[in-house]
Amino acid sequence: MFYREAGQFKTTYADDQALLPIAQDRVGLIIVLAIAFLVLPIVASDFFLSSIMIPFLVFALAAIGLNILMGYAGQLSLGTGAFMGVGAYSCYKLTTIFPDLNILIVLLLSGFFSAGVGVVFGLPSLRIKGLYLAITTLAAQFFLEWCFIRVGWLYNYNDSGAIEVPQRELFGLAVTGPHATPETRYLIILTIVAVMTLVAANVLRGRIGRSWMMIRDMDIAAELMGVRPLYAKLSAFAFSSYYCGVAGALMVFMWLGSAEVEAFDINHSFLVLFMVIIGGMGSLTGCFMGAAFIWVLPVILRAIPPAFELDILAATMEHISSIIIGALIIFFLIVEPHGLARLWRVGKEKLRTWPFPYAT
Amino acid sequence: MSTALDEVQTPLNDNTAVASEAAPVLLSVDNVSLSFGGVKAISDISFNILKGEVRAIIGPNGAGKTSMLNVINGFYHPQEGRISYKGKTRKRMKPHQAAASGIARTFQNVALFSGMSTLDNIMSGRSLKMHRGLIWQMLHVGPARNEEIAHRQFVEGIIDFLEIAHIRKQPVGKLPYGLQKRVELGRAMAMQPELLLLDEPMAGMNLEEKEDMSRFILDLNSEFGTTIALIEHDMGVVMDLADRVVVLDYGQKIADGTPSEVQANQNVIDAYLGVAS
Amino acid sequence: MEALMPALDAVFLAPFRDMVSLPDFLIQVIWEGFVSGILYALIALGFVLIYKASAVFNFAQGIMVVFAALVLVSLFDMGVPAWIALILTIGVMGILALTIERVVLRKLVNQHEAILLMATIGLTLVLKGAGQLVFGGEPKTMITEELGFSTGSSDWEVFDGIVIFQHIDIAAAVIAIVMVAALGVFFSKTRIGRALRAVADDHQAALSVGISLNQIWAIVWFASGIVALVTGIMWGARSDVSFALEIIALKALAVLILGGFTSIPGAIVGGLIVGIGEKLFEVYWGPLFGGGVEAWFAYVLALIFLLFRPQGMFGERHIERV
Numbered sequence: 001m002f003y004r005e006a007g008q009f010k011t012t013y014a015d016d017q018a019l020l021p022i023a024q025d026r027v028g029l030i031i032v033l034a035i036a037f038l039v040l041p042i043v044a045s046d047f048f049l050s051s052i053m054i055p056f057l058v059f060a061l062a063a064i065g066l067n068i069l070m071g072y073a074g075q076l077s078l079g080t081g082a083f084m085g086v087g088a089y090s091c092y093k094l095t096t097i098f099p100d101l102n103i104l105i106v107l108l109l110s111g112f113f114s115a116g117v118g119v120v121f122g123l124p125s126l127r128i129k130g131l132y133l134a135i136t137t138l139a140a141q142f143f144l145e146w147c148f149i150r151v152g153w154l155y156n157y158n159d160s161g162a163i164e165v166p167q168r169e170l171f172g173l174a175v176t177g178p179h180a181t182p183e184t185r186y187l188i189i190l191t192i193v194a195v196m197t198l199v200a201a202n203v204l205r206g207r208i209g210r211s212w213m214m215i216r217d218m219d220i221a222a223e224l225m226g227v228r229p230l231y232a233k234l235s236a237f238a239f240s241s242y243y244c245g246v247a248g249a250l251m252v253f254m255w256l257g258s259a260e261v262e263a264f265d266i267n268h269s270f271l272v273l274f275m276v277i278i279g280g281m282g283s284l285t286g287c288f289m290g291a292a293f294i295w296v297l298p299v300i301l302r303a304i305p306p307a308f309e310l311d312i313l314a315a316t317m318e319h320i321s322s323i324i325i326g327a328l329i330i331f332f333l334i335v336e337p338h339g340l341a342r343l344w345r346v347g348k349e350k351l352r353t354w355p356f357p358y359a360t
Numbered sequence: 361m362s363t364a365l366d367e368v369q370t371p372l373n374d375n376t377a378v379a380s381e382a383a384p385v386l387l388s389v390d391n392v393s394l395s396f397g398g399v400k401a402i403s404d405i406s407f408n409i410l411k412g413e414v415r416a417i418i419g420p421n422g423a424g425k426t427s428m429l430n431v432i433n434g435f436y437h438p439q440e441g442r443i444s445y446k447g448k449t450r451k452r453m454k455p456h457q458a459a460a461s462g463i464a465r466t467f468q469n470v471a472l473f474s475g476m477s478t479l480d481n482i483m484s485g486r487s488l489k490m491h492r493g494l495i496w497q498m499l500h501v502g503p504a505r506n507e508e509i510a511h512r513q514f515v516e517g518i519i520d521f522l523e524i525a526h527i528r529k530q531p532v533g534k535l536p537y538g539l540q541k542r543v544e545l546g547r548a549m550a551m552q553p554e555l556l557l558l559d560e561p562m563a564g565m566n567l568e569e570k571e572d573m574s575r576f577i578l579d580l581n582s583e584f585g586t587t588i589a590l591i592e593h594d595m596g597v598v599m600d601l602a603d604r605v606v607v608l609d610y611g612q613k614i615a616d617g618t619p620s621e622v623q624a625n626q627n628v629i630d631a632y633l634g635v636a637s
Numbered sequence: 638m639e640a641l642m643p644a645l646d647a648v649f650l651a652p653f654r655d656m657v658s659l660p661d662f663l664i665q666v667i668w669e670g671f672v673s674g675i676l677y678a679l680i681a682l683g684f685v686l687i688y689k690a691s692a693v694f695n696f697a698q699g700i701m702v703v704f705a706a707l708v709l710v711s712l713f714d715m716g717v718p719a720w721i722a723l724i725l726t727i728g729v730m731g732i733l734a735l736t737i738e739r740v741v742l743r744k745l746v747n748q749h750e751a752i753l754l755m756a757t758i759g760l761t762l763v764l765k766g767a768g769q770l771v772f773g774g775e776p777k778t779m780i781t782e783e784l785g786f787s788t789g790s791s792d793w794e795v796f797d798g799i800v801i802f803q804h805i806d807i808a809a810a811v812i813a814i815v816m817v818a819a820l821g822v823f824f825s826k827t828r829i830g831r832a833l834r835a836v837a838d839d840h841q842a843a844l845s846v847g848i849s850l851n852q853i854w855a856i857v858w859f860a861s862g863i864v865a866l867v868t869g870i871m872w873g874a875r876s877d878v879s880f881a882l883e884i885i886a887l888k889a890l891a892v893l894i895l896g897g898f899t900s901i902p903g904a905i906v907g908g909l910i911v912g913i914g915e916k917l918f919e920v921y922w923g924p925l926f927g928g929g930v931e932a933w934f935a936y937v938l939a940l941i942f943l944l945f946r947p948q949g950m951f952g953e954r955h956i957e958r959v
Binding site for chain 3: 076124127128130131132134135136138139142143145146149150266270273274277315316319320321322323324325326327328329330333334337
């Protein structure tokens with residue numbers, strides 16, 4: 001088969017430690033990126049870009065954020081939605097206070113605010129673990145939701161209580177607001193997500209990422225090896241919340257255009273959680289798979305009745321997709337707790353050793 | 361490192377040598393008592409570990425051996441007594457401070473990072489030696505990359521020493537027990553400790569694995585001069601490896617001396633065989 | 638300092654002055670808090686039952702409450718007499734318990750508790766989707782009177798005012814007390830109760846002395862299904878039966894933190910603390926924050942409590958071993 005690493009000898013540790021040591025993987029990634037950057041903006045319809053690709057990228061980024069915390073650092077969080085909200089509201093406040101500041105900088109700065117909030121709510125993780133920690137993230141979720149409603153300053157005292165994305169330009173091209181084309185928004189979001197994914201991959205394979213995994217796998221041993229739980233856990237919270245915050249800002253500025261508190265509620269937190277579980281905890285590829293799966297499945301299900309001219313209410317399909325996703329979560333936890341990412345890897349292993357089924 | 365076996369054994373490793381008495385004290389435990397609620401795990405124990413020796417802590421089950429190690433590396437805080445390490449006395453020490461000051465250990469029930477590969481597990485032992493900050497890590501170029509590669513090189517030395525190159529990239533969770541113990545030793549070695557605490561490094565091993573492990577421990581001691589304190593139930597191993605032995609029973613020290621002295625001690629014989637009352 | 642005094646007064650003194658000046662109102666507030674506390678406690682009780690026996694943190698308890706109430710109401714709407722509908726609903730909860738045990742739990746024995754938690758989150762989605770598919774998303778009215786509960790109220794004249802007690806609230810309190818007592822007896826005096834405690838301590842040890850894990854799990858899930866049904870009736874009687882309850886049920890998590898995951902009295906005490914605490918806080922301190930503080934009070938209380946006593950009120954300090 002074509003997927004073989006035979007003949008690819010690593011002569012330096014640098015080669016051996018590369019993100020994608022197998023040449024075929026590198027080629028595959030380049031093809032995917034080429035399609036995403038060059039082909040899709042030309043070929044794809046506006047609907048496909050703004051209703052499928054953009055949300056998919058937003059959720060993939062949020063899932064990376066949650067996966068860093070949950071899959072790599074082992075700290076359960078049910079407050080992703082609220083952390084995304086902090087990013088979105090910070091971005092809105094920053095760009096209305098400093099209208100001339102480059103919107104890309106504003107988007108990336110807004111993540112720092114959610115990182116700060118994440119650290120505050122991560123503080124209890126130093127004393128409590130597991131399910132108990134889930135409660136503190138729930139506290140964050142509900143407290144922040146309440147802030148988004150009650151603190152009028154956050155949405156500039158709009159009567160609607162919603163944040164309306166103003167138009168911002170980059171090199172004379174509208175990138176946010178009603179006049180921004182889906183292609184522009186898509187390309188910007190794709191660039192940000194691609195770069196941030198690379199950065200996450202780099203951090204995860206270095207000292208800091210390793211210290212998170214040490215805490216996850218065996219916190220006592222990690223401490224006895226010199227990892228300071230304070231730094232490791234709080235840095236994981238900060239890093240993860242930064243990603244969630246930027247994802248939230250992108251969600252409002254590049255996709256929704258305006259948002260109220262409902263966009264950041266607990267159901268949203270669960271949505272991202274499902275993406276991480278189905279995609280695979282502790283895998284960046286899994287984040288993309290999970291986001292694609294959870295976001296695209298309902299879209300497909302919604303498209304089925306009209307396609308077959310069936311008279312089924314949209315709400316009914318919504319319920320059915322809820323059942324399917326729920327059942328799949330259980331299925332994955334039973335059959336493959338490491339999600340789609342592991343299935344993908346097993347598939348590749350099988351390909352490598354084909355036609356010998358049991359060679360490892 | 362590859363010359364480990366060719367090297368002449370130093371007197372420090374010679375377990376009949378009483379000359380080690382002259383070596384400076386690395387760690388001394390003075391009148392330490394530890395209790396959980398009403399249960400006394402350790403009462404009024406004193407002993408010391410000399411630089412460069414292999415010190416065994418033995419005793420029947422529940423004698424307080426593991427608790428003693430936990431006290432030494434700061435996981436438990438004794439209610440009474442003092443611990444002096446490298447001449448400095450400390451009252452309370454956090455485990456990560458102990459690690460930073462050069463104390464490493466392995467665990468009775470293997471405590472590897474089960475989701476990580478052998479390589480990453482041993483690399484994790486280098487945590488304290490790596491310093492590049494978040495920004496460099498994010499870019500993973502220049503200094504951060506060089507640092508990672510330099511430490512990889514060191515870790516590969518350990519992998520070579522422990523003869524585990526073939527499982528380098530495998531997740532440790534799936535390895536057989538004997539190899540897991542070996543990886544755990546490698547992880548502790550990666551910290552380049554001055555004092556290495558081994559909690560039953562040979563429990564559950566067959567004869568061949570025990571011999572391998574003994575060889576690693578002796579080489580580690582002679583080649584790198586690492587001071588070793590180990591808990592072990594296999595008396596044959598203890599008598600062969602240790603320079604000096606301290607015996608605990610019900611949280612109290614009942615004997616302390618060279619293997620032959622301890623072997624002849626009536627209290628020790630009673631503790632192990634039981635006394636007719 | 639000048640500016641600080643009124644703020645301190647508003648936070649630390651004024652609320653208490655308000656309490657004292659209208660004591661009948663205070664009693665009313667506490668009673669309201671007491672009743673919602675009972676309901677939190679009942680949901681928490683469902684959690685505790687399952688957690689004790691299987692170390693599964695059953696996130697689906699909230700949706701089970703909604704599900705049970707919906708089944709009951711829908712059966713009645715289809716023309717089934719109230720009491721028969723009740724019995725049928727108990728049957729449905731039994732079948733649900735057996736199904737969950739057979740399809741989900743049996744496959745996840747010995748898994749990490751986070752995985753089990755997520756499985757119950759999946760279960761929540763399935764039940765929610767199925768419930769909405771079958772019963773529709775509209776809020777429904779609980780058949781309170783048909784089940785023989787009085788919907789009237791009694792007045793109590795005290796401190797020159799009137800405190801109103803809804804009869805259904807009193808019934809809820811009584812039923813909760815009876816149920817806790819019955820569960821207490823069940824756990825400590827019966828054979829199954831002992832087996833259940835054995836399972837809670839150690840799955841493998843329990844198996845090795847011949848206790849059927851599957852049977853025990855089915856029983857506790859059934860028991861917590863019945864607790865869910867009772868909760869659903871009581872809650873439905875106070876407001877409508879709707880899926881909004883699912884979010885409110887999350888407050889039981891805060892209750893569990895206060896009371897400990899495995900303590901039945903803890904669930905009750907924790908529930909009452911949260912219920913009364915959040916009502917008092919909302920009424921007397923809420924205006925300072927602009928209202929709506931009920932939404933997060935329970936969690937923040939639990940959070941603060943955790944920082945000082947991570948093992949819960951009735952839990953023992955856990956000594957970590959290596």
